[in-house]
Amino acid sequence: MKRVVVIGAGAAGTMAAIFAAGAGAETILLERTKDGGRKILISGGGRCNILPSRLDESRFVTDSSSNTLRKIVRSWPLAEQIAFFERDIGIPLVEETESVKLFPASHKARDVRDGLLSHARARGVTIRTDTLVSDVSRVDSGWSVALTNAEPIRTDAVIIASGGLSVPMTGSDGTGLRIAEKLGHTMHATYAALTPIVASGSSFAGLSGVSLSVTLTATARDRSAAATGGFLFTHAGYSGPSVLDVSHVLVRSRAESDDPPARFTVRWTAHGDAEWSERLKPRGARTVIGAVRAELPDRLAAMLIHAAGVAPDRVLSELLRDERLRLIETLVRGSLPWTGDEGYKKAEVTGGGVSLAEIDPRTMESRRCAGLYLCGEVLDAFGPIGGYNFLWAWATGRAAGIGAARTQ
Numbered sequence: 001m002k003r004v005v006v007i008g009a010g011a012a013g014t015m016a017a018i019f020a021a022g023a024g025a026e027t028i029l030l031e032r033t034k035d036g037g038r039k040i041l042i043s044g045g046g047r048c049n050i051l052p053s054r055l056d057e058s059r060f061v062t063d064s065s066s067n068t069l070r071k072i073v074r075s076w077p078l079a080e081q082i083a084f085f086e087r088d089i090g091i092p093l094v095e096e097t098e099s100v101k102l103f104p105a106s107h108k109a110r111d112v113r114d115g116l117l118s119h120a121r122a123r124g125v126t127i128r129t130d131t132l133v134s135d136v137s138r139v140d141s142g143w144s145v146a147l148t149n150a151e152p153i154r155t156d157a158v159i160i161a162s163g164g165l166s167v168p169m170t171g172s173d174g175t176g177l178r179i180a181e182k183l184g185h186t187m188h189a190t191y192a193a194l195t196p197i198v199a200s201g202s203s204f205a206g207l208s209g210v211s212l213s214v215t216l217t218a219t220a221r222d223r224s225a226a227a228t229g230g231f232l233f234t235h236a237g238y239s240g241p242s243v244l245d246v247s248h249v250l251v252r253s254r255a256e257s258d259d260p261p262a263r264f265t266v267r268w269t270a271h272g273d274a275e276w277s278e279r280l281k282p283r284g285a286r287t288v289i290g291a292v293r294a295e296l297p298d299r300l301a302a303m304l305i306h307a308a309g310v311a312p313d314r315v316l317s318e319l320l321r322d323e324r325l326r327l328i329e330t331l332v333r334g335s336l337p338w339t340g341d342e343g344y345k346k347a348e349v350t351g352g353g354v355s356l357a358e359i360d361p362r363t364m365e366s367r368r369c370a371g372l373y374l375c376g377e378v379l380d381a382f383g384p385i386g387g388y389n390f391l392w393a394w395a396t397g398r399a400a401g402i403g404a405a406r407t408q
């Protein structure tokens with residue numbers, strides 16, 4: 001019987017252990033915290049957005065080959081993942097249609113975490129918590145996994161599922177990334193992704209708590225991202241799904257000291273130039289503030305009119321052409337000031353990591369080290385808000401578990 005050691009009882013590692021044991025391997029799941037799966041517990045505001053209800057593969061982000069990424073994502077189709085949770089784990093899922101997200105019907109993330117760990121145990125996985133892995137090294141034809149508080153474990157195959165660097169209090173501190181690098185893997189520089197944006201001293205500071213739906217574009221020298229969805233003014237700057245989804249472009253622009261820094265622009269409503277032109281046409285005694293307020297929260301409307309250098313009480317029939325054009329520019333392609341980001345402390349995920357070119361997309365086995373497998377956030381890929389990151393963790397975890405159980 002092959003022995004498989006999995007490092008990290010998070011989303012990817014627990015799934016890997018379930019499938020390694022299911023494929024007949026003696027499976028040991030090592031977890032540094034006292035329980036594991038802590039990101040699952042805090043995910044989706046404690047409700048766990050377990051998967052998207054519809055998948056758009058093009059929304060994943062990687063510096064590696066998008067072709068390899070697609071192959072991996074397709075290795076466990078969404079419908080089969082849904083069936084696995086509902087049938088094998090016994091967690092019925094419900095769709096939140098407007099956001100295209102799936103949640104457990106109980107709306108309790110704990111059910112997902114506990115359900116996966118119980119299923120792993122039921123398949124015969126040995127789970128060792130409070131166990132910190134410090135190193136992985138080759139011995140003879142297998143591997144030795146060094147622990148800080150116990151004897152090293154000899155194994156035929158090892159799966160690195162220790163996550164990235166985001167929200168370190170959940171247990172991820174980058175050990176797996178360091179081990180993979182030490183073993184000779186090509187690494188793409190890591191960066192915080194899906195993280196709120198900071199705008200110190202911004203004129204929007206007084207809007208903290210105001211939320212709306214917008215379209216954002218972040219454009220840097222050699223990359224850009226756009227997203228439509230929820231936007232929230234915070235004390236520090238901006239958050240909400242649309243901000244998180246484009247944040248990596250700003251984070252990387254800062255890390256790479258881009259000069260000028262990435263541009264961050266916003267279309268504050270669903271309307272483009274033509275629709276705003278129509279709405280700003282003279283209409284009786286209607287004022288500029290009246291027209292803009294009809295589409296946007298009051299305080300934001302006032303600020304945007306001020307930013308465009310237009311008098312809010314001006315009657316639309318008296319609005320000059322230049323003023324109309326400036327206002328439309330602000331409403332459709334407004335510039336969002338930003339000074340930084342909230343980094344890994346608040347990032348839902350880590351971008352960068354082990355290059356996908358270093359792994360076999362069918363088995364997740366390292367092309368550098370036979371018998372070593374990688375899955376989850378440690379790899380160079382992440383998806384947008386909406387269950388994409390768990391989808392990645394589940395798909396890569398499953399493939400790595402099956403691959404490792406069949407290691408030569």
Ligand SMILES: Cc1cc2nc3c(=O)[nH]c(=O)nc-3n(C[C@H](O)[C@H](O)[C@H](O)COP(=O)(O)OP(=O)(O)OC[C@H]3O[C@@H](n4cnc5c(N)ncnc54)[C@H](O)[C@@H]3O)c2cc1C
Pocket residue numbers: 007008009010011012013030031032033036037038039040042043044045048049050051131132133134161162163164166167170171172173174175176346347348349375376377378386387388389390391393
């Ligand atoms: C606040 C928040 C909300 C989120 N919400 C969602 C959501 O709703 N939907 C979604 O799809 N994604 C969500 N995500 C992202 C998702 O949680 C991650 O993409 C996913 O958990 C990554 O899985 P992983 O197994 O690779 O890493 P992790 O879940 O981070 O698991 C890694 C595990 O390895 C353990 N470990 C690390 N180093 C060692 C070591 N040296 N020895 C032993 N154990 C170790 C850690 O303790 C941890 O348990 C959210 C993330 C955050 C932070």
